[in-house]
Amino acid sequence: MLKTTPLNQSHRAMNAKMVDFGGWDMPLHYGSQLDEHHQVRNDAGMFDVSHMLPIDIKGDDVRGFLRQLVANNVDKLTLPGKALYSCMLTPQGGVIDDLIIYFLSENWFRIVVNAGTADKDAAWINAKRDEIAPGLEILPRRDLAMIAIQGPNARAKVWQVISGAQSATENLKLFQSTTLNNYFIARTGYTGEDGFEIILPADDAATFWNELHAAGVAPAGLGARDTLRLEAGMNLYGQDMDETTSPMESGLTWTVDMKSERDFIGKQALTEKPVTQQLQGLVLLDRGVLRSHQKVVAQHNDNEFEGEITSGGFSPTINQSIALARLPSQISVGDEVNVMVRDKKLCAKVVKYPFVRNGKVLIEQ
Numbered sequence: 001m002l003k004t005t006p007l008n009q010s011h012r013a014m015n016a017k018m019v020d021f022g023g024w025d026m027p028l029h030y031g032s033q034l035d036e037h038h039q040v041r042n043d044a045g046m047f048d049v050s051h052m053l054p055i056d057i058k059g060d061d062v063r064g065f066l067r068q069l070v071a072n073n074v075d076k077l078t079l080p081g082k083a084l085y086s087c088m089l090t091p092q093g094g095v096i097d098d099l100i101i102y103f104l105s106e107n108w109f110r111i112v113v114n115a116g117t118a119d120k121d122a123a124w125i126n127a128k129r130d131e132i133a134p135g136l137e138i139l140p141r142r143d144l145a146m147i148a149i150q151g152p153n154a155r156a157k158v159w160q161v162i163s164g165a166q167s168a169t170e171n172l173k174l175f176q177s178t179t180l181n182n183y184f185i186a187r188t189g190y191t192g193e194d195g196f197e198i199i200l201p202a203d204d205a206a207t208f209w210n211e212l213h214a215a216g217v218a219p220a221g222l223g224a225r226d227t228l229r230l231e232a233g234m235n236l237y238g239q240d241m242d243e244t245t246s247p248m249e250s251g252l253t254w255t256v257d258m259k260s261e262r263d264f265i266g267k268q269a270l271t272e273k274p275v276t277q278q279l280q281g282l283v284l285l286d287r288g289v290l291r292s293h294q295k296v297v298a299q300h301n302d303n304e305f306e307g308e309i310t311s312g313g314f315s316p317t318i319n320q321s322i323a324l325a326r327l328p329s330q331i332s333v334g335d336e337v338n339v340m341v342r343d344k345k346l347c348a349k350v351v352k353y354p355f356v357r358n359g360k361v362l363i364e365q
Contacts (some may be wrong), residue, residue, distance in 0.1 A: 006051035006145045006202040014219055022116040024051040027221055033223035037316045040191055040228055041359050044151035045220035046212050049190075051115035054144055054199055055122060057129075059136040062109045067103065068132055068264050069125070071247060073257035075102035083175040083188060086255050087247050088121065089266030093273060094243035095250065097121050098235060100188060102177055104288050110184075112146075112199075128265070145205035147198050149217055150228075152359060154195030158185075160215045161208070169196070190225065192232025192357045230322065231315050233281065233354030239292055240279065240324055241312040246270060249326060251279035251353075258321050275329065281353030282309070282323040282339070283363060286346040288313055290323035290339060297345070298337040300330040307331070309339065317356045318363070324353065 002025040011018065016027035027048065029036060033278060039045045055102045057065070066074040072086035082103050086279065088096045097117040102110040109232070113121040122140050128135050150160055161167040168180045169187070177186035184199040233251075235241055241250035248256070248270065256270065284290050292314030305328040312323030323339075331337065333352050338345040353362045 005048055006205040007048045007050060007209055010206050011048065016221060021222055024115060028052060029221040029223045030219050033221065034316055036218060036220035036224035037227050040193055040220055040224060041333060042316055044149060044154040044157045044217045046217045046351055047148040047220050047225055049148050050145040050205065052146055053118040054107060054110055054112050054141040055125065056108065056110050056139040056141060057136055058108045058139065061133060062107060062108065062136060065129065065136055066109060067262050069128055069257040070101065071264055071266060073260055073262065074098045074101060080104060080176040083177055085185060087252060090243055091265055091268035091269060093246045093266040095241040095245060095247060096124060096236055096243060106344045116238060123132065126151040143202055144199050145202045147205065147209060148189055148194035148195065149190045149212060150191040150193045157212065157215045157217045158196055161211045190234055191228040192354060194358065227313055227316060230311055230313055231317055231356035236311055246273065248275045249277045277326050278329055280325055280327050280331065281351040281355060282325050282348040283351050284321035284346060285346045288321060288341050288346050290321045295340040296325050296327060296337050298327065298331045305330060315355060318361055322355050
């Protein structure tokens with residue numbers, strides 16, 4: 001039996017194409033994945049992300065617990081509502097999950113974890129709580145729903161629907177959140193566009209979804225979500241990183257605080273392990289489509305090196321095939337490489353990602 005979000009019937013009423021996504025019954029698209037992609041880039045679209053799991057951590061010295069639990073430094077969180085992106089690591093330095101941490105008060109932090117790793121994450125957090133800070137309360141919040149509204153007009157559309165939202169959020173900066181009545185509103189997202197991710201009671205989700213639709217926000221499914229996040233150069237857990245890779249090999253060095261004296265799970269392993277690979281962007285120069293797990297062959301100083309595409313696909317905004325690939329450190333932006341596609345070598349160029357942000361193509365074509 002597939003798990004369902006509080007919006008399952010809403011998706012079906014909108015004739016969504018439903019698929020099994022990691023054990024969840026989720027909408028792939030509502031007719032045209034391409035139209036949904038462009039709707040988010042040019043106007044506003046909404047995604048059901050209620051399969052993701054908010055976990056509230058409450059009690060004395062939650063901050064001290066999180067200092068050890070995650071690779072980024074929660075001491076950066078000083079303003080209530082501020083958010084921090086981080087990875088949670090194994091002792092060997094592999095990525096258990098990437099997540100967002102919200103500072104609500106010194107006795108209450110909220111983290112949002114990925115759907116596919118939610119059970120594993122909750123078990124890990126509970127186990128580490130028992131070792132480090134047994135007095136803390138760990139509360140998985142499956143009583144909540146989560147909707148992402150993304151696009152250049154997303155905030156204005158939300159202001160139409162939620163009374164008082166404009167005055168409450170107009171000055172909200174990126175990676176900040178606030179609470180308005182039953183809405184937890186965060187200026188975050190996974191598309192490379194502006195907008196909000198809103199957490200609210202599950203019982204209110206369908207009404208809110210329909211109100212957003214009436215205000216002109218188009219529903220968008222998993223297909224558009226993936227092409228948007230790939231264009232934005234955002235990692236997907238299980239493809240671009242997992243427990244076998246470190247943040248340094250996954251383009252996430254910026255999320256790891258190695259400068260402070262604090263210790264955290266995986267820090268010693270990261271210190272001792274040399275980085276021999278890096279995540280780079282690729283743009284296909286030949287005709288074809290880049291896909292995950294395709295082999296990349298590169299030349300450097302008369303030596304041949306191999307890498308692998310972690311995420312790939314066709315970019316509707318750029319109108320070319322693009323990819324994220326884990327390549328040897330010797331390969332640099334501007335190099336040309338070969339990608340093995342159906343036993344053929346296709347030429348691709350290494351570029352600095354993100355490819356697209358805020359509707360603008362950022363790479364040279």
